[in-house]
Amino acid sequence: MTEDVRFEVDGAIAVITLNRPQKLNAVTPEMADAIVAAVEECNDSDTIRCVIVTGAGPKAFCAGSDIKELDTYETPWEFRNRPDYCDAIRRLLKPTIAAVNGYAFGGGLETAMNCDIRIASENAQFAAPEIKLGWIGGGGMAAFLAHSIGPSNAALMIMTGDPISAGQALSWGLISEITAPGRLLDRAREIAKVIASRAPIAAETAKINLRAAYGMPLEKAIEYERDLQTICFATADAAEGRAAFKEKRQPNFRRK
Structure with missing residues (x-):
């Protein structure tokens, strides 16, 4: 594990927190390894019944992969086969809630979409900005967006890279609820407790x-x-x- 990812278990509810707020919770390879480890612990547990994924600080859920770290991969093939945090979240066997506070950009948006339920604070923003840097998402961006908000809205997000607000995300069906920023994690826990009781x-x-x-x-x-x-x-x-x-x-x- 790393200090940049917190993993906490309270009864039947686990919380995975991306804990690098000074870098908008952008994910490094070490953080990806820690997320993989947390997911494996959740999957192996008979007592954990619901998992919340969130980001530390008020500014960001996750701004995606740390761009500065991407040049450390020696080949595109090594990049292709890296341990991927979005894939890890998708492998969670337990019901999963994304509590989105602030930016959910790139891999952060994919992380949220790989969760089963998404709720967001009023200041949340969602974007698929990879096209601005010369590539596209690789963690399920197109598939999840097309299923959740429709092909035209998905194309608008992916082809422009521009962000949408929490209100727009709610109207398009990308998220289920909007909360006040100070209420977000409490609301996620409320939903998780209901699911854990089933x-x-x-x-x-x-x-x-x-x-x-x-x-x-x-x-x-x-x-x-x-x-x-x-x-x-x-x-x-x-x-x-x-x-x-x-x-x-x-x-x-x-x-x-």
């Missing part, structure tokens, strides 16, 4: 189902969903949920 296998399966639905024809997506439903129905947690409903009590889900 059946964890069902929550993780819902994440798999939503991701799979991106690329499936309708009938195949419904068929796959029904298979996943059947798997969940066979778990001990589902039996506990049915018993709790009959007995009019709160269920005790154990991820089994």
Whole structure:
């Protein structure tokens, strides 16, 4: 780990904080390694049920990769195969909330989009600025933007590189909520606590189902969903949920 990435666990909720506010939380290779390690710990845990990803300080969630570090890769192929923080966030098995404070630019926007739920502070801004430097995003930028805000809006962002406000992001469907800056992390924790109280296998399966639905024809997506439903129905947690409903009590889900 590195001081530039904080990893904290409070009960069933983990928080990954990019902690380099003086550089707008731009990600270095060492930070990427730390994010990979944090994700592996979350995935290996039976007690962590929801993960919040955020940035330290009021100015930035994440301004993407540290541009000065990119020239340290000896070849484009080495750059292509580097440990990637966006890929790591996408590999999280647990439901994930991006709490976006300030700039979410480039890889920062991709990091947020690789989370399942996105909420933002009033001062948040979102941009795909890579085109201004001569390249494009590589962490799912086009795919996630096209799915969340539509092809035309995605093209506008990717081809101009210009930022949009939190209000615009909300109206386009890129985020779910806007909060006051001082309320952002509290609101993320509120949502995380609700998710953590639900059946964890069902929550993780819902994440798999939503991701799979991106690329499936309708009938195949419904068929796959029904298979996943059947798997969940066979778990001990589902039996506990049915018993709790009959007995009019709160269920005790154990991820089994």
